[in-house]
Amino acid sequence: MIAVQAPIPPPSPLPLGPTSTVLPSSVPDNAPEHCPGVESTQAGKADACEGCPNQAVCAEGPKGPDPDLPLIRERMRQVKRKVLVLSGKGGVGKSTFSAGLSWALAADEECQTGIMDIDICGPSIPLLMGLSSSTIHTSSSGWSPAYALDNLAVMSIGFLLPSNSDAVIWRGPKKNGLIKQFLKDVEWGDLDYMVVDTPPGTSDEHLSIVQYLKETGIDGAVLVTTPQEVALQDVRKEIDFCRKVGIPILGLVENMSGFVCPNCKNENQIFEATTGGAEAMGKELGIEVLGKVPLDPRIGMTCDQGMSFLDEYPDSPATTAYLDIVQRIRELLGDE
Structure with a gap:
């Protein structure tokens, strides 16, 4: 196993972005009173910063507006809809669902679709889309994504690794820099839908995508769960995250919801919904269940x-x- 200790050199002489931690907003939620904000020249140095857990990050980070945000805004202007696929829990089939959602959207040949894999440490989208042997090329307008279909563009760090078994051992700042490049340096073209496959949790990658798409907007999030309470507990945290950072929640998808025999078509419950599954949680929290797979x-x-x-x-x-x-x-987004 090869540990990737530094940013992977891109196909063109483009740096892998900043080395400072990206915070979700100019003033973090856990900031003390009178916080000067991360963009201030007094960030990390003011009296109010004493004892703040973010003090070191704010002091070392760049000051002022991020100069790459206008580039991201310009690139993302060509993307009509941006949908995040989230789940606080790993192993619920989130990447599988992201791939299936992308295939389903691209089934309409008139629908230009893209899927961006920001699961930096566990990129599985290249395999799921049949692109394991693909590489990324560069042109005068940026990186060219790989294509699963003529109308289905794909981008993932998996295309930049020497082999499928190489581990990416990065701290948050390097992950953030690569996500920024996926947004500002990839030649996505005109897209009707961009599906963003995210890792489990509510951490660096999630904060980065929210920060970078703040101006162009995120149209909504689809939250994937399985019927068991152990998965539902983590999805509740993801719902709380979405509400705190202002991501509209389109609805829940209950994955692995029963087993369907391919021969007799009978269905059995493999993962018992002991607390009512996604249906009960949706009613409790006022969130629609989009479907059960x-x-x-x-x-x-x-x-x-x-x-x-x-x-x-x-x-x-x-x-x-x-x-x-x-x-x-499509109906919820007003595209039908």
Whole structure:
């Protein structure tokens, strides 16, 4: 295993961005009274900064507005809809759902779709999209993404690693810098939808994407869970995160919701919803359940082979669930 200790050199002589921690706003939520804000020249130095846990970060970070934000704003102006796929819990099938959502959107040949993988330490989107052997090229206008279809662009750090087994061992600042490059340096072109696959949790990558897309806006988030309470607990934290940073929540998706036999079509509950699953949590918190995607062993098979499950098995109940979810997302965004 090779530990990546420094930013991976891009295909063009572009630096991997800043080396300072990105904070969610000019004044952090846990800031003391009279905080001067991270953009102030007094950040980390004022009397109010004494004892603040962010003091060292603020003192060392760059002052003033981020000079890259206008570049991001200009690039993202070509992207009509930006949808985050989130979950506080790992292992709930978030990347699998992101890939399925992208395949479903791109099934409409008139719909220009992109998927951006910001799970820096665990990039799985290249495999799921059948692009494991792809590399990134550069042009005068920036990095060119890989394409799973003519209308489905893909970007991931997985394209920049020497091999699939190389580990990315980075602290937050380097992750933030790469996410910034994905937004400002990738030649996405005109997109109807950009799906952003995120890692579990509510940390660096999530704060970065919110900060960088603050001006151009995030159209909404889809939160993925499984029926068990252990997953629902972490998704509640993700809901709290979205509400605190102002991300509209489109709804919940209950993944692995029952097992459908490919032969007899009978359904069994593999992961019991002991506390009511996504349905009960949605009612409790006032969030719509967009749909429930049942387990189908062929989903894993097509993911390993980098194929679209929806194209390969159009008669599966899981395919119907995916298409219904996409239809509902379109309706919520006013695109139907």
